Every structure is written in structure tokens, then in C-alpha cells.
Amino acid sequence: MPELKVTPLGAGQDVGRSCILLTMGGKNIMLDCGMHMGYNDERRFPDFSYITDGSLSPFIDCVIISHFHLDHCGALPFMSEMVGYTGPIYMTHPTKAIAPILLEDMRKVSVEKKGEQNFFTSQMIKDCMKKVIAVTLHQSVMVDNDIEIKAYYAGHVLGAAMFWIKVGSQSVVYTGDYNMTPDRHLGAAWIDKCKPDLLISESTYATTIRDSKRCREKDFLKKVHECVDRGGKVLIPVFALGRAQELCILLETYWERMNLKAPIYFALGLTEKANNYYKMFITWTNQKIRKTFVQRNMFDFKHIKAFDRQFIDNPGPMVVFATPGMLHAGLSLQIFKKWAPNENNMIIMPGFCVQGTVGHKILNGAKVVEFENRQVVEVKMAVEYMSFSAHADAKGIMQLIQHCEPMNVMLVHGEAAKMEFLKEKIQQEFNIKCYNPANGETSVITTPVKIPIDVSLSLLKAEAKKFSSLPPDPKRRRTLHGVLVMKDNNVCLMDVDDACKEAGINRHVVRFSSTVHLNDSGPSLATAHKLHGFMKDKLPQWSVTFSEGEISVESVLVKVEGDDDENKNVYVSWTNQDEDLGSYIFNLLNTMSQ
Template sequence: MTSEIKITPLGAGQDVGRSCILLTIGGKNLMLDCGMHMGYNDERRFPDFSYITNEENERLTEHLDCVIISHFHLDHCGALPYMSEMVGYDGPIYMTHPTKAICPILLEDYRKITVERKGEENFFTSEMIKNCMKKVVAVNLHETKQVDEELEIKPYYAGHVLGAAMFHIKVGQQSVVYTGDYNMTPDRHLGAAWIDKCRPDLLITESTYATTIRDSKRCRERDFLKKVHDCVEKGGKVLIPVFALGRAQELCILLESYWDRMNIKVPIYFSLGLTEKANHYYKLFITWTSQKIKKTFVQRNMFEFKHIKPFDRAYIDNPGPMVVFATPGMLHAGLSLQIFKRWAPNDHNMVIMPGYCVAGTVGHKILNGARKLELENKQILDVKLSVQYMSFSAHADAKGIMQLISQCEPRNVMLVHGEAAKMDFLKNKIQQEFGIDCYKPANGETVTIETIHNIQVDIPLPLLKREASKTGLLPPDVKRPRVLHGALVMRGNRLQIIDPSQALKEMGVDEHHLRFTSTIAIEEDGPTNKAAEKIYQLVKRKMKDFPIHYSSDGSISISDSVLIQVSGDDDEAKSVLVSWSHQDEDIGSFLLQLLREDPSLVQAV
């Protein structure tokens, strides 16, 4: 059976940011993530939802069966209240319990920055965030969630950030795995992503680091600590832009233990309020963390830091060295950008970018060597501080992506959430190594994948035994289809072939028997019973596995439903009548062929 799967990225197609993938599978329409783009402040910030609706005032609910959110990062969930409350969607939104808890906090934080500080209008409100979250259905890891009678989803651990999940989506025999963002190597506070050998028709995977194979984690950590230590020892200030949860906790644990070991007294600060919130959620969802944190949690909570204190905006111009973790991570807005503007003109200071920066953000510009930045008020900012990039990003590298493909064995792969040139490299590598098709659609481009599946049908043992009893007659040929007489019925969501008489009985329909009769003339002299005896011996010899009965009236019966009757006068040609039921069509056909072709009978057709 051939069917299709259709995929259209509305965001993250040959781009990082604004993840939003439309998936049509088995007649169901799903939206995978609903993110915003950090690099834009105009209409390009959110996905173009008019692609889904046909008319201007039409609601998305008419076109979508469900929405799935992989994790709480804004490039994966930032457009959610806009989509549900302003464009109009009333259906279910699926995410894990930690994502459901943390998502509204980050959405509200982002709303405040956009509306209250930048004065933007036509933006979602706090009430809209609350109403949007009421539509959320939380799911547990490895729990199969039945969206409706045909569509089911199952989340798998993705690492990356607290609560991040990959989703296995299944309709009938068709299936797709959507990874969201994931990390195949464990770190200090989260475990590695894992999925079973589910062999989906399509794996849709992020490809942020499609061409990167990371160096030793230990070397990176040592390099990071040395850079921070060297800067503060010379009296400089270190800014580390981070997202509230994720790499922030990883680097805090790293610096906390180093400060302890080296007995350093320089203050370390974290954005006010976020430390407490982060600790609260890591305690609440301790089962989502790494094995080490789970084991030591009772004796010591690794998220309660001795050296790291809440940051106050008044500290920005404090003299002397300090280390500050500030949000957001790409320097596109908020406190991290405010601190950066103040510290950038001093060459004693340093900014360490620990993760990927989307094109258009200040982070992306300075990583690409920009030393003069035009600010919103048309002023030019001289960037004299040291700019360092150290990949502590919790995304899979090229090796990790190949590892995931090996793990789940998909029939096709699609790359999203990456740069086009890097995708080309990885696409060729996947096609060469695994011998499967790989796609990399741009935003608005639809890919159609044909899937071929065998339909599984249950056959009861008595029916198989009846067929097996005919093997002496027509041995099965593996290269040719075999006719099986039965009734095809649907029981629940499974197909079954049962005996027609049983099907009729279950339906309350009277059974009618259909018989076929054919006559062959043979030039066989002598008494009729002699001709009948000759045919009986022939049939007995050729059909050893069947119960054959020779009656006193000269008739021959096979398997209770096939009858051979010889008639005609002595010393004349004889007529051989062969009669069989519709269930024994192959026996009847075989007998006719046997009687016509056997050389021991003198034939006259």
C-alpha cells in the first residue's frame, strides 16, 4: 500500500530560529513547534500562518489536529500565544510537564521586554499567555498519548534543556520522528538524548552544528575557566550571555566548583530572580536531570550556589572585576545587551558567547568580527572588549546526528534548524553512509515522501490448516500471490481474515452455497464403473494429502465438497462431471486440468 507524508517548514527551513514545521500524515495535520525569530522585530518574527488558512478570518483550528512543542526555548515556542489567541487555534497543544511549567515564564519575560521596554503594539498580552497555556496537554516520557482514534504521539528524552523531548508521531503504519533540539552527549546536569529503534518513515532532525565535530569537553571547560580567571585577575569584567535555563546551570556548576577549588573571591552574579526560579524547577523535575545530580541530590543540591549571587542593575558600573551571567543568550535584548553596551568600550573586559547566535542578533554580529555597532538611537558603539566564542551549546554535533540516525533507523531524513551550506555537507554524508534519501526544504517549500507498507492481517489457525491441507495440490510459490478464501473483517484497529461462514453468522446473514460444474467427455470404452475406477486411482495418486472417497454408485468425493461423477453407456464415450464449491475453486481447476492432460485417459474434448 502506497501513501504520502507531506512536510512544509514555516520556519527553521535552511535557517535557525522560528521553528515551525507543518506535517501531514495519514490525513492528519500537525504543527511541530511554534517559535519566533530572535533576529527580526518585524512581521518575519513569527511564522506566516496565512500559509495554512485559505481565507483571512479563518481559524487554524479547522486545519490542525494538534500542535507539539519540543521544549521551552523561544525559537520553538515564542509564537504560541500569538498563534492560538490572535490567529485563532482552540485545539490541543502537547508538551512535557517541565516545558509546560517553564514556557509561560519565558513567554512573559519576553513579552515584558518587547512591549514594556520597546513599546511595541499588536503583541500578545499576559492574559493571552494564560489562555494559551490552558490548551496545553502535558505528556510523560515514553507514554503513548492517543490524540484521537488514529493519531498517537510518544515523547523521548532529548537532553538539551530541562523537559526537552523528541516526538514519535504515528498514524496507522506511517510514522515520523521530530527531534526538536537534542544533545547526544551527557553533561553536568542533563543526560544524553535517547530513542529506541522505531524505524520511522521520516526523521526530521535539527542540524545546527551539521559540520561540527566538537573537541574534548574537558579541554573546552579548562579553556573557559582559564579565560575567565585570566580576565578577572587583570581586573576585567566578564559577561556571559545565557538563556535562563540550560547552559546557564551547566556553566554555573563549572564556575562554582572552580571558585571553590581556587579560593577566588571575585563576585559571580546571575540575572535577578532567575536563579531562584531555575533552582525551583530543577528540584521539581529532578528526574529529568543527569544520573550524578539525581544520586547526590539528597546530600547536596548542586543548584544551590555558594559563590553565585543575584545581580542588580545598580552593579553594572561597580568598580573592580566580576563575572555576570545575564539573559538573553544572543545579546538581542534585555539585561545582557544593556550590560554589553556599558562594558564593550573597555578592552580589559570580556564577553564569552557560549552558544549559537542567530543571524541579525548583536551576538552574531560581534562573533563575525563587527567592532562598531549601530544602536537603535543611531549611536555607534565601539566594541573594544575581548569577544570569545566557546561552544557549550547543548545541540548534537555532526557525529551526534549520525548517531541518532543509527539509533532509530529511519527510511528518510529531513534536515531543519540549520544553515543551508552546512546542511549540504551533512546531507551528502547521510546519503553516502546510510543509503537513504535526505531532504532540506526551505521555508514554504513542501516535500512529499511516498511510503510503502504491507498491511498486516491476522489469520486464524483453522483457516491456515485448511489452506495447508491443499499444499499437496498446489504448493505455495513465494514469488506468486496465493488465493485464500475467507472474509476480511476489521476488529478494533486490526484486520483479520476469517471463515466466510463465521463472518455471515456474526452478521446474522443466511449462508448461501455457490457451486460450479464442468463436464469433460472421454473416449473410454467398457463399463462405467471401470472408467470411474481408473479416474479414482489417478486422483488418489495425484492428490495424496486429501481425503478421497469412492462410493458404490461410482461417484468420487474429495474433501466433502468436490464431486466427480462418471456417466454413459458401456462401450461408448463417457461424460465426467466435476462439481465443486466456491471455496474449493483451486481443487476444481486442478481436477479439470488433470483429467484433460493425463495420458492414461483417451480424451475427446
């Protein structure tokens, strides 16, 4: 039986640095190439030495990136330019447009702010992006003669895609991050019933069933409004693209409706540029935005202005969106340090934070945060977690499984304990195997094979004709019988006569005939009719036909001869292929005559 091998180098029972190695049909495919935000050492990147110590090119046939979040593409320039990989990298057009900006952003924070050494350079990001081949949704792309890939809409962020991968008879779907409910700017993930051998699904919210989105939004707006009313400052750490745009739309409409005056700022000059990407890739957003974009572009914000560092110390209320989203570096962290000691202020974490980041610490209730330079910050501000992160919840994951009907499921990109729970549930509900390997652990999945062979149309048609001539019987099996001709690398199934012709040999037909004497007065035709009824009775699974005085079943012929007197000669004749049937009928008639 052929096998599929899957080894997570990252995202195995973990969130961060998604990187999954997939081996199928002798091809090695890397799914995502992310970095871990929680680490500053070599654990930041996947351990490529697992594959080899040198260049990866001979060992990896292609790399597929699901979306632009750094925990899915952050290690790409490191892998291609520093470890060494010259093969193709696939991603969607929006991902290709946005990923290099986020990479550059992250590089600047790491190198210029934190002074990290041995990091990839701007040029490396550019060189890496040159290896990228952009794909459109549902387009079937042949990576080489054997690997075929196809992208499906995943919702999660602009340009996020799930990938269906096929090599030979095996197929795998890798979801990346996805969202099964449409939100303010994106649609819901969608996949057809592609029945892959394996579905590799994220499971960030494996145990969460989220309440209605409206309630969460109302809650969020209420909290922001209250804080601003008491003169507090609201910090919302976000990634430049994705959730940020959704929250901006939300606040913009609320400010408009409530006629609020407190300023809203969006940090980084990226705002306008980022929103431009949304305008240009409007076909990737949801129905509503697409329909109205000509009249009013949702991404032209009236109330939201660009932020300047000097505003940090401004008095009075304000709302600030700042990057990065997990408070691990950059401006959001800088603002946090200033605002955290004031209980009037509030921080809203709208997304998941990986372990090791400041975001993760304060969400877990840390009242004091210590930094590398021994700086200590007291956290008196209100800390709120709002799950706006567009991941599928448990219900959504189950829905996706139902839609695409996989033979096996593998959970990645989640926490081990939560995965266990969902794994149980999947195995119970769908009765399919579910895997959740840890990083570096290989899961081997055997897949059934179906061998495609050519068949002559006349053979199929003869079978169909025969089948439809029989009275309908739901229990009757359809049988296909033919001869496989293997000649000059061509393999074709055909009926025996065509096969002999094709092979250039003569078939030799062996026939047996025997006679039974039967005591039955009356015309021989009447006897034949009797026999026909009798045989039909005895051979319910067979088609027993009667024409011109002869009864036939398959190649077995039964003929009645004789005058109207008592004695009749019943000839039974059959070919060697129907020996069992022929001798059975002969014996039947023989017994009858005695």
C-alpha cells in the same frame, strides 16, 4: 499511495522561529511555534497567513511544542490569542512550567524596553497556557480518535522532548532540538526503533563534529580564570534556564577547587526560581544528579550570587551571567555596551546566535556595533565562542537516524549549505531520501501502506502447522491462502469452508479423476512407493505425502490398484483448485507409462 506533507513556516533552511506544518491522514499538526530573535518586525513570527487569514482553529488539529526555548515557543501566545487558535497544545510538564516565564520575560523586554506595539499581553500568555495539555515521557496520548502522540527524552534543555506522531498507518518523529551526549545536568536523547515514515531532525551542527566536551570545558575555565586574574570582567550571555545551569555547576566546582575569590553573579531574580524548577523536575536531569539529589542538590550554589545593575560599574574582576543569550535586548546587552570598549574584559558566547542579533555580529568579528538609536559601541573586549549549546552534532544526527530507522529524513533548523552536506551524507550512508525544504516550501512524501485485517486463528495455525511439518528449507516461502469475507463492515480472512459458512452459501467442489495404465510388476504397494519417490523428485517444492497406499500432494490423490501382474491402474484425482498441479501430475504419469 498515501502522502505526508510538510511545510516549514520557520526553521526551513534557517535557525529561529521553528514552526513546521505537518499534514498526515487528513490531519494538520503544527510542530513548534517559535519566534525569530533576529527580527523586530513581522518576520519575527511565522507567517500564519500561509494557512489562513482568519482563525487557525478549523485548520489545525493540534500544536506540539518540543521545548521552552523561545525560538520554539515564542510565537505561541501570538498564534493562539492574537491570530486565534482554540485547539489543544501539547508539551511536557517542565516545558509547561518554564515556557510562560520565558515568554513573560521576553514580552517585558520587547514591550517595556523597546516599546513595541501590538505585542501579546501577560494575560494572553496565561490564557494561552490554559490550552496546554502536559504530557509525560513515553505516555501514549490520543489527541482525537486518529492522532496519537508520544514524547521521548531529547536532552537539549530541561523538559525537551522529541515527539512521535501517528495518524492511521503513517508516523512521523519530530526531534525539536536534541543532544546525543549527556552533559553536566541532562541525559542523552533516546528513542526506540520506531521506524517512522519520516524523521524531521534539527541540524544546527550539521557539519560539526565536536571535540571532547572535557577539553571545551577546560578551555572555557582557563579563559575565564585568565581574564579574572588580569582583573577583567567576564560577561556570559545566557538564557535563564538551560545552559546557564550547566555553566554555573562548572564554575561553582572550579571556584571551589581553585579557591577563587572573584565574585560570580547571576543576573535576574529568576536564578533561584529557575533553579527551583530544576530541583522539582530532577527526574528530567541526568543519572548522577538524580542519584545524589537527596544529599546535595546540585542547584544550590555557594559561590554564585544575585546580580544588581549597580554592580556594572564596580571595579575589579567579576563573572556575570546575564540574559538574554543572543545579546539582542535586555540586561546582557546593557552590560555589553558598558564593558565592550575595555580590552581587559571578555565576553563568552556559549550558544548559537541567530542572524541579526548583536551576538551574531560580534561573533563574526564586528569591531564596531551600531544600534538603532545611532549609538556606536567599539568592541575591544575579547570575544570568545564556546559551543556549549546542547545540539546533536553530525555524528549524533547520524546516530539518531540509526536508532529509529526512518524511511525518510527531513532536515530543519540549520543553515542551508550545511544541510546540503549532511543531506548527501545521509542519502549515501542510509540509502534513504532526505529533504530540506525552505520556508513556505512543501515537501510531499509518499508512504507505503499496510492494511491490517483480521484473520481467523485456525487459518494461521493450519498454515504454521503445515509449514513446520515440512523439512526446513531457508528458501521456501510461506504462503497464506484464504477467503476474505466482507460482511456488515467486518472484514475477516478465513479458510474457504468457514468463509462459505459465514456467508451462508454452499461450496461446490469440482473433482477430476483419470486413470493411467502402468506396466510394473510386483505388488501395487511397491509401485506406489516407486511413484512416491518419483513424484517427490519431480515436485521438490511441494509436500508429497504417502499414507495407506495413497500418495497426496495438496488435493491431488494418486492411488495404485491391480494384482501382482504387470498391469496397474493408477488413479489420479484432484479438485478444480489444483487443476494445474493435478493435470501436471497426470501428464507426468501418462508420459511415464508410455
